[in-house]
Amino acid sequence: MYWLKPDRIAAIRLAAILALLAASPMCFGKVYRCTAKDGSILYSDSPCGPDAEVVPVKPAARAGSLSSKVSPRGNVDGKQPMGCAELDQLDNSRIPPDLYLGLTACIQQDNYRAAVAIFALAGMDSRFDAARVIDKTAGQAGQILIAATFDGLPAEKRDKFAKTVVEVAADPPALARTCNRIRRMGYPTYYPGYMVLHGIHAFTAKPEDATLEPTFDGAAIWNTLLSTYLNCR
DSSP, X not given: OOTTSSSHHHHHHHHHHHHHHHHSOOOOOOEEEEEOTTSOEEEESSOOSTTOEEEOOOOOSSGGGGOOEEOXXXXXXXXXXXXXXXXXXXXXXXXXXXXXXXXXXHHHTTOHHHHHHHHHHHHHHHHHHHHHBSOGGGGHHHHXXXXXXXXXXXXXXXXXXXXXXXXXXXXXXHHHHHHHHHHHHOSOOSOOHHHHTXXXXXXXXXXXXXXXXXXXXXXXXXXXXHHHTSOOO
């Protein structure tokens, strides 16, 4: 979703997507469990055999319930809640669940420009995390966060946010400021536990299994996302 491309078509597409998210219940991918011929248990994101059973997965009701500070294979501990903030007040240690809490706080304060800037950063971070986790089914966490965030907002505020996205997309200086701030911030330094725990490997992996790509080039991926996702110059 190239929502920050400096053209009205891209911005209108985002507004339409937000409207659909606002009007529709959240959708979550299913996890299926099957028994292989050798008796072992298999998990998949699609039916894996005639005996496939859906594994109950309780999705987060709100973005805040995904907010966590997670160590590899460790427990989930609450991170200090984030309020509305300008990008200059943030660093690269905030996970997307916390950023979406900040976005919600900005919208509640009618600071829609700040909310759009946080939305840009959260989108960058979640796409970066989706690229570095080994379990690619975990990447849905980013979309779950978006759906959960906007599902919890009144329609009037969702509409105002979507309108601000259109305004920002048509304002090249505003886009440049957002790009420069996110570029200076650099790629994330946190462990993406919030995403790792939402993939199939959370059911199937062993404690010693790696969760992140071993040869991942963070700087290169971050720079690519700046140009392909945010369309920064």
